[in-house]
Amino acid sequence: MADSNMGKRPAGSGFNGTRKKGGRGHGPGGKMMPGEKAKDFKGTMKKLMGYLAPHKFALIAVFIFAIASTVFNIISPTILGNATDKVVEGLMSGTGIDFTGLFHILMVLLGMYGLCLLFGALQGWIMADVSQTVIYELRDAMSKKLDRLPLKYFDRQTHGEIQSRMVNDIETVNQTLSLSLTQMITSFTTIIGILIMMLRISVIMTVTALVVLPLSMLVIKLVVSRSQGHFKNQQKYLGYVNGHVEEMYTGHDIVKAFNREKESREVFDAYNDKLCESGWKSQFLSGIMMPVTMLIGNLAYVAVCLLGGYLAINGKVSIGDIQAFIQYVRSFNQPISQVANVANQLQSTAAAAERVFELLEEEEEVDLEKTPVCQIAPEEVRGKVAFDHVSFGYDADETVINDFSFTAEPGQRVAIVGPTGAGKTTIVKLLMRFYELNGGCIRVDDHDIRDFSRADLRQMFGMVLQDTWLNSGTIRENIRYGRRDATDEEVEAAAKAAHIDHFIRTQPKGYDMEINEEANNISQGQKQLLTIARALLADTPIMILDEATSSVDTRTEALIQKAMATLMQGRTSFIIAHRLSTIKDADHILVMNHGDIIEQGTHESLLAQNGFYTNLYNSQFAE
Incomplete structure (x- = not known):
């Protein structure tokens, strides 16, 4: 879950038209x-x-x-x-x-x-x-x-x-x-x-009527060839205007904070002027096509009328x-x-x-139709996770994880730390089989993760990320996303454990409060707490916490850490953290750099080594 x-990849783009x-x-x-x-x-x-x-x-x-x-x-x-x-x-x-x-x-x-x-x-x-x-x-x-x-x-x-x-x-x-x-x-x-x-x-009237046809087709071809370029520009600048408006709306607080309203208007005016110009030209050229073709058609109409009258007088055709x-x-x-x-x-x-x-x-994805070798219910999973000489790269010529080996015992709390780009989050993606390994294997309870169906494998994991994701709907529906068959009482219990219940009950509609499409009617910290409640409700044997408390204040962080400690009892947990103060109590800490484990041990033992971890830790608390 x-x-x-x-x-x-984020759908966002740079300001001022860079997209x-x-x-x-x-x-x-x-x-x-x-x-x-x-x-x-x-x-x-x-x-x-x-x-x-x-x-x-x-x-x-x-x-x-x-x-x-x-x-x-x-x-x-x-x-x-x-x-x-x-x-x-x-x-x-x-x-x-x-x-x-x-x-x-x-x-x-x-x-x-x-x-x-x-x-x-x-x-x-x-x-x-x-x-x-x-x-x-x-x-x-x-x-x-x-x-x-x-x-x-x-x-x-x-x-x-x-x-x-x-x-x-x-x-x-x-x-x-x-x-x-x-x-x-x-x-x-x-x-x-x-x-x-x-x-x-x-026959003669038909030939007369068709004489102007090539001229009409020539006019249509000329107008279309001239107008098509303007139509393309119209579509292009319409996209630029829409993109710019969307960027400025979603980032309006940043625009105001940096006093960039004038620049924003100038970019919009430039795009709007081009859109207006191309739109005028395309509409004008396409608009004159009908009058011109009608003029040519009227010439044929006049010729047919004159010829028809002549033939009718001579008894060649009837008036009808x-x-x-x-x-x-x-x-x-x-x-x-x-x-x-x-x-x-x-x-x-x-x-x-x-x-x-x-x-x-x-x-x-590979093996989608393959019958899974292992079919273990989530409640039967003990939570032993082993990485055996794992190597991986997002691109074939660029390896991110070189030769990663480690075993997490059932119920163990494993923290993964290291600088940005060290491969911490990549390890988690590989664990959930979002990507296929280049080499080695990953085992859960001594079973290769490739022997499970993806659905069964991912039901073993609960996950809380730094980048929160909530969909439009009620608070209750967003928490219940962790487990669809959960009762209202279980949803509320998860919210209490995540210390978000009090906030929810202070809202006019309580658990039935609607979260809007962009989820901007609640704060970032409250969104983080809701995703934690969702993971608590999932009640999975293995937990993944990727900077799970990075968006909350110190007091709330302390409460969440206490709730997480209770939650992680008896569950294997992987904690990815930049703030090293949050993982002091981890059973085991893996220090990664450039895709390799360079140090490992407890918080105290790593400090005693006076190595890479010590430098990371001291850099966060240096005066």
Whole structure:
């Protein structure tokens, strides 16, 4: 039962705009830029199609309904043209309008509109179900994958990068599945259908209408090429503004303490000016695309009207056909623009899906599917821990722990001390198998820790860290995180043992007080006491205390030390400390430096050696 933030890299960043990048050429926080392309478009789309394969019958139905809806929509102008011809025929012949025939035509038209709506609604409903199912499966697979990834993966990834894959990239894929695929089908069907209907009415009018098409596509290409760079800058500076605001908000007390408000405003103004400039240019360029394409379309519209009038006078086409043709010309540009947009969207989707699949294909922790050799209940663990010639490095070419050997007997209190970077916390990470050893082995009760399942192994440990971690929720829920089945009485008993019960009861809602998302509505010392209560509630055979009392005052520290002494009775305990005054009563002290044990013994024996430990101790108490 680990109360742990170990191995996680902080998401924070420097002030005044200095911040961690999302990595791999993406925008701030790992956010993908518009128009970004996948490295392997075909391979990525093939993998995505693999998730759609189980829904092939539903997709076939969507395809049929989309085509049917589009076909009915395409035929409708021709039927409306027949109605117009019926009216013109009656007026021109002098016999009057055939209202019965006109009514039948209008009923057919109404029925086609109804079928168009029905098929459109059906394909939208089915596609929404398919897309949400696939996205659910992807999110579920990513969530499970994150639980199976080794801690070293999180060491090399920023929080923003992982969140971007889980949220932004998944949502990009979702938008394509739910909207773009059906839009692609309907757009292609519409283009082909309109061309067929236009050619059926008049070949020469169709050629006239299509003459302006290359000009329209050229304008779209020019505008998109000019605006895309501004859109990228807009996204980039939007990320900078968001990051700067977040940094200034979370560190507002530091900003005020160092009188850096002016510098903060200057940085924000610089980012905001760039965002405003790029946003104005991108919106202006994208905004003029529609008026320009409409102008070009109107030229085609005028040419068709003039030519259609000439052909109608010469009896080559009917007035109803001209009306239908004009509707087709009006409708022709829209699906072409949609196809161009969907093609661009597919590029972004492939890039987003590729990032999702990269995470899903990351190397997992070893032996996850292996049947554990040892299955010992936590209450049966005696607590003997042995390190046998352990060596380890976070990188293959940089060893942190060289040749570490030590045995902690059941119930022994072992303190690990040494300068920063000596390898103290690394020893604990290896003990809980957050990382795999490069050499040697670690044993619990004479069993190699690799013979346990990770869940069983970590249930043997309670942990309190210097960096406290509390989630949003009540105080009771945060303490109960140590043991989910604990009763309210057990939760309160743990709080009393951690000397936090009195503080809790002074709050308006007591144990039901809500801790906010950033846990900044309680002090650092109170947060530390709550994590200690959580570890007390876990009641594990082995305890790990990493600077557990560093954030509390001297009086509270004394009370906690007394409670910890009671807690550690009969339990093997590893105490990592910089303040050597807190580990005087340890049964055994390991002094580490550069990944090796350089001295060991009790507090008194180490002082008597007058060596490295003595220098450390004296440096903390020198006048």
